[in-house]
Amino acid sequence: MGTTDAEWGGIWEVLGCKWTFHILRFLSTRPAQFNQIKNAIEGLPASTLSTRLKSLREENLVSRSVADSTPPTVTYALTEKGEELAEIIARIEELERRYE
Amino acid sequence: MGTTDAEWGGIWEVLGCKWTFHILRFLSTRPAQFNQIKNAIEGLPASTLSTRLKSLREENLVSRSVADSTPPTVTYALTEKGEELAEIIARIEELERRYE
């Protein structure tokens, strides 16, 4: 109890977290590897990225795939649901710009 | 420092807070008084509503008006910006419903 009130959860839980919208926005431009995301977003700690990606995957917003190359390459990408959310997020940013 | 990284703030700061989207959704149906909001949203403490309304007003998402009736009536309503945000929020809820 406490965090899991009715209707608080799902997307909202992760959307409210710091760095989430940066990560989604970056991944909306292209799939990327862990350190590519980390280096692209200034100030984002690896530990936070790690937990955030986990949450995003649990919400089916981000997918993780491992290519069996040498060395194996891990790639994160938006799912279809994630793409749609990213578009909505872009509208919020546009809204903020318009009223600033 | 800490909370005020570049581009973290504004709408995102308050949007991530618990109860925010409940409040916005309720106000999107009609303007309301403090206790009407409080009573409509189960579990929402008055102290939290108080601070949340303050943040929402600072972001120009919610307006507060006092009618000089007897007794004076205080009414909260969405601003135009707030209405637009509420619409976007509705799209997120619709997105979640579609993929659940």
Added chain:
DNA sequence: CCGTATCCCCTAGGATACTG
């Protein structure tokens, strides 16, 4: 009726260091 003040606990998340 309309809030704000205070206390207190609990978790998010930053720093750092370390592993496969």
Added chain:
DNA sequence: CAGTATCCTAGGGGATACGG
């Protein structure tokens, strides 16, 4: 390269109580 583990502290937010 791709993470996880640990530690620490700042602040969110619930309970309660009180003022206008």
